[in-house]
Amino acid sequence: MLNPNNIKTRDDMAEVMRDRGVCFVFTPVVAEQPDGTWVAQYPGADWKVTASDAETARQRLRDTEQDRMRNPANGDWQVAAVHKYLTQGPIPGVYEIDAETAAQIHASGDESKLDELLADIDRQRLTRP
Numbered sequence: 001m002l003n004p005n006n007i008k009t010r011d012d013m014a015e016v017m018r019d020r021g022v023c024f025v026f027t028p029v030v031a032e033q034p035d036g037t038w039v040a041q042y043p044g045a046d047w048k049v050t051a052s053d054a055e056t057a058r059q060r061l062r063d064t065e066q067d068r069m070r071n072p073a074n075g076d077w078q079v080a081a082v083h084k085y086l087t088q089g090p091i092p093g094v095y096e097i098d099a100e101t102a103a104q105i106h107a108s109g110d111e112s113k114l115d116e117l118l119a120d121i122d123r124q125r126l127t128r129p
Contacts (some may be wrong), residue, residue: 001019001080002015002016004016004082004083004087005083005084005087005119007074007079007082007083007086008079008083008129009014009076009079010076010078010079013078013082014068016082016086017099019098020096021098021100021101022096022098023084023096023098023099023102024064024078024081024082024085024094024095024096024097024100025094025095025097025102025114025118026042026043026093026095027043027095027118028040028041028042028058028093029042029043029063029092030054030057030061031057032054033050036052037050037051037052038050038051038052038053038056040052040054040057040058040060040061041061041075042061042077042078042081042093043080043081043084043091043092043093043094044075044077044078044079044080044081044082044083044084045046045077045080046075046080047064047108048067049062049064061106064095068090070106070126079091081094081122082094090125095117095118095121097117097121101117105117
């Protein structure tokens with residue numbers, strides 16, 4: 001089994017998922033700032049975007065990610081997020097779900113099932129000490 005401190009590539013991340021029988025799901029973290037602007041960032045990313053409202057921030061985040069993917073010199077935020085999740089514990093925007101559940105949700109085509117599962121995980125995280 002790969003040591004979490006040695007996760008540096010997508011291949012490493014795939015090995016962890018195979019070994020653990022899980023999938024990782026990532027969601028953007030979007031928050032309103034005191035000045036009324038909104039900031040959106042992917043977990044593990046060293047960059048973020050701002051906008052005047054939450055939906056525009058989400059769209060800018062998607063657009064910026066698409067632009068960044070064209071340059072291989074840009075770091076892989078998903079690998080960084082999984083590394084942080086495995087070495088520091090649960091972090092906002094990163095979810096570990098068992099592969100069988102992920103496959104069932106994917107096969108159903110019902111995105112609301114994934115939303116419900118992630119909401120359940122968030123509730124569990126809030127009740128843990």
